[in-house]
Amino acid sequence: MANTYSQLNVHCVFAVKGRENCITQNFRDELHRYMSGILANDGSFPLAVNGWLDHVHVFFELPPSMSVSEQMRMLKATSSKWINDNKFVKGKFSWQEGYGAFSYSRSQRNSVINYIINQEEHHKKHSFREEYLGLLKKFEIPFEDNYLFEFYD
Numbered sequence: 001m002a003n004t005y006s007q008l009n010v011h012c013v014f015a016v017k018g019r020e021n022c023i024t025q026n027f028r029d030e031l032h033r034y035m036s037g038i039l040a041n042d043g044s045f046p047l048a049v050n051g052w053l054d055h056v057h058v059f060f061e062l063p064p065s066m067s068v069s070e071q072m073r074m075l076k077a078t079s080s081k082w083i084n085d086n087k088f089v090k091g092k093f094s095w096q097e098g099y100g101a102f103s104y105s106r107s108q109r110n111s112v113i114n115y116i117i118n119q120e121e122h123h124k125k126h127s128f129r130e131e132y133l134g135l136l137k138k139f140e141i142p143f144e145d146n147y148l149f150e151f152y153d
Contacts, residue, residue: 008062009047011112012072013055013132014099015149020089021053027088031079032056038078044071047109048116052123055149057116059109068101096149100132102139 016022023031028051035058036046045061062071076095083093104112115122122131128149136143 004064006064007106008064009059009104009106009109009112010062010068010071011057011059011102011104011116012068012099013057013102013135014072014076015055015096015128017094017096019054019096019128019149022089022093023051023053023056024088027083027086031083031088034082035075035079038075039071042066042071042074048113050116050119052119052128055128057119059104059112059116072099072101098147098149100135100141102135 032049032051035049035056039046039049039058039060043063043066046058047061048059049056051057058075060071062068076099080094083089126134132149
């Protein structure tokens with residue numbers, strides 16, 4: 001679109017169905033690289049992709065021609081198919097329904113990138129439940145407990 005300018009920095013978080021700890025070291029880095037490629041192919045600009053055993057954080061610039069929900073649908077569908085096709089986990093892999101989406105200004109990008117890159121260290125001190133609820137509260141997003149991810153802490 002002519003004369004359309006934007007900078008939409010989006011941080012999304014989503015979890016493995018059943019919150020299984022199945023995103024193991026043997027394919028985790030490859031998964032994150034693959035997800036970065038999906039984002040780029042869809043016209044988004046990946047800034048950071050990382051996660052832990054049961055969830056993933058993606059931070060990217062979203063083009064004005066795509067919605068967050070469409071990007072997440074594509075990312076989750078394509079990555080789960082890739083995991084299943086490569087048989088990285090026993091049984092059928094899938095992501096839980098839904099995701100959390102949070103927007104940041106350009107001046108906040110480096111701190112968000114560092115936060116996402118340091119997920120392993122972060123989860124030595126905080127559970128995914130604490131992390132996710134903390135994001136919802138920080139962004140003042142109203143939520144109902146029965147519509148959150150499945151938590152098994």
